[in-house]
Every structure is written in C-alpha cells, then in structure tokens.
Amino acid sequence: EIVLTQSPATLSLSPGERATLSCRASQTISSYLAWYQQKPGQAPRLLIYDASNRATGIPARFSGSGSGTDFTLTISSLEPEDFAVYYCQHRRSWPLAFGRGTKVEIK
Amino acid sequence: EVQLLESGGDLVQPGGSLRLSCAASGFTFTTHGMAWVRQAPGKGLEWVSSISTSGSGTFYADSVKGRFTISRDNSQNTLSLQMSTLRAEDTAIYYCAKMMTAPAVPFFDCWGQGILVTVTS
Numbered sequence: 158e159i160v161l162t163q164s165p166a167t168l169s170l171s172p173g174e175r176a177t178l179s180c181r182a183s184q185t186i187s188s189y190l191a192w193y194q195q196k197p198g199q200a201p202r203l204l205i206y207d208a209s210n211r212a213t214g215i216p217a218r219f220s221g222s223g224s225g226t227d228f229t230l231t232i233s234s235l236e237p238e239d240f241a242v243y244y245c246q247h248r249r250s251w252p253l254a255f256g257r258g259t260k261v262e263i264k
Numbered sequence: 265e266v267q268l269l270e271s272g273g274d275l276v277q278p279g280g281s282l283r284l285s286c287a288a289s290g291f292t293f294t295t296h297g298m299a300w301v302r303q304a305p306g307k308g309l310e311w312v313s314s315i316s317t318s319g320s321g322t323f324y325a326d327s328v329k330g331r332f333t334i335s336r337d338n339s340q341n342t343l344s345l346q347m348s349t350l351r352a353e354d355t356a357i358y359y360c361a362k363m364m365t366a367p368a369v370p371f372f373d374c375w376g377q378g379i380l381v382t383v384t385s
Contacts, residue, residue, distance in 0.1 A: 158326075191371040193309070200359055200375035201301075201309060212373060244309050248370045251323045253311040255301075 159183055161245050161256035169264040176232040178259045180245035185225045189248045192221055192230045195258075196241045204243075205230065235261070266290040266374045268360045273379035280350050280383070286343040286360030286376055293341040297363035299372060300334065300345050302356035302381075310356070313345065314363070314370055328354075350383045357381075 160183040170176055180190065188208035193201040203212040205221035208228060218233040232239055240263050245256040272284040284300070299314040313334040314323045322334050333346040343360055358379050361372035 189369075193372075195309075200378060201372070202375075203364075203371060203373045206364065206369065206371045206373075207367070246309075246311070246371065251314075252325050253314070253323075253370055255309040255311060258308045 158252060159186060159247055159249055159254055161247060161254055163243075163245060163256035163259050165259060166257070167260045167262060169262050170235055171264045172235050172237055174235050176230075176235055176239070176261055178230040178232075178243055178261070180223075180228040180230070180256050182226045182228075182247060182249075184249075186247045186249035188224045190221075190223070190228050191246045191248070192219075193244045193246065193255075194239075194241050195244065201244065232261075266362065268362060268374060268376035270358065270360050270376045270379035273358065273381050275382045275384065276350055277385050278351060278383055281346070281348040282350065282381060284345040284347065284358055284360075284379060284381070288341045288343065288360075288362070291362070291374075293336075294338045296365055297368075297370060298334075298336060298343045299361045299363060299370070300343075301359045301361050301372065301375075302354075303359070303378070304353070304356045307356075312358070315343070347381070350381075352383050355381060355383045 162181045164179045192205040195201040209221045242258045267289045269287045300312040315334045331349045360376040362374040
C-alpha cells in the first residue's frame with residue numbers, strides 16, 4: 158500500500174505570492190499523481206493529472222512537477238479564490254490513496 | 265453538462281446496512297470507470313471503491329473490503345454502493361466520482377455534491 162505524505166499541513170500566504178506544496182510517496186509511483194482543490198462545502202476539483210498535465214479549464218498559474226516519489230504543486234501567484242485545501246492522489250496501484258491535504262490560508 | 269447526483273444517505277445504527285445510489289447524466293456512462301470517495305467530518309479524502317466500465321472489475325479500500333459492494337447499471341446510468349455491517353468510522357460524506365477517459369486513468373474529473381451517511385446509536 159502506497160502512502161502519500163503532504164507538506165506543509167498549512168501554508169499561510171498573501172494574495173499574489175507563490176505557493177509551493179509538496180507530496181511525497183512511500184514508494185516510486187512514476188508520474189502517476191494528481192492534485193485536487195477543495196473549498197469548504199464543495200466537492201473536490203481535479204487540477205493536475207499524471208504529475209504535470211493541467212485538467213480542462215484549469216488556469217495556467219497552477220503547475221505540477223515531479224516523478225518517482227517527490228512531487229510539487231505550484232501556484233505561481235495566488236488569487237483570492239485559490240485559498241483552499243489541496244490533496245494529492247496516486248494511481249500507481251490498487252488501493253488508490255490520497256494525501257492528508259495542505260490547507261492554503263490567507264496570511 | 266455532466267451531473268452526478270447521489271441519494272440514499274441516512275442515519276443508521278452500527279451494524280446496519282445502507283445503499284447509496286448515484287444517477288449520472290450528461291456523458292456516456294458506459295465509457296467511464298466510476299468510484300466512491302468519502303470524507304469524514306473535518307477530515308481528508310478517502311478512496312472507497314472503484315468499478316470498471318463493464319462492472320466486471322471492482323476494487324476496494326481495505327477499510328471496507330468484505331462489507332461494501334460497488335455495482336453499476338449501465339442501462340440506467342446508475343452507480344450504487346451497498347454498505348453493510350456499518351461502523352461509526354464509516355460516518356462521512358460519500359462522493360460519487362467519474363474517472364477520466366482521456367487518458368483512461370483512475371483520476372476523478374467530475375464529482376457529485378456528496379451525500380451524508382451517519383452511523384450512530
């Protein structure tokens with residue numbers, strides 16, 4: 158079973174700043190990682206799949222990178238609507254798993 | 265417009281059973297794998313179960329294996345989750361989710377609004 162560890166748990170930033178979120182896998186998962194955004198009271202939204210591919214309709218300020226065990230989600234310049242919780246998820250093998258999330262909050 | 269509408273959530277006693285349904289519309293249901301993902305109150309996301317396009321392939325988290333059964337009715341565009349021997353730790357919002365097809369990988373590009381299941385005595 159693959160475990161995903163996200164860090165930091167909370168990121169306090171101001172609008173316009175750059176956000177860098179990390180997701181580390183307990184074993185290699187190639188590029189088989191996705192990132193989701195979830196706002197309070199809403200369902201998650203797919204942002205990035207297979208490490209670096211933006212999902213349909215996702216703004217270019219969101220980018221993903223990494224392979225193997227270490228992955229990064231970068232938001233180049235935070236917009237007010239970007240303050241939310243972000244989860245990573247792997248598809249390397251069953252069972253699928255999510256990380257515990259990183260909350261990006263307004264400083 | 266793609267829509268996933270869950271139903272069947274309820275308050276149930278420990279040891280009880282419940283069946284969730286998800287009505288899908290706005291896309292070709294038969295060409296997408298489907299899944300259930302849950303979220304306990306104030307907690308993160310937990311993948312529960314997935315099913316292949318035909319229904320012949322099913323996958324479960326260890327936490328629900330042997331207690332939950334996922335199924336689909338491609339004639340009715342409906343996904344189901346039969347839950348039995350429910351425990352307090354099954355209390356969560358349950359999301360129905362559609363898997364990507366381009367590429368055809370188990371990431372979820374559309375989610376329902378979620379339905380609450382509460383297990384308590």
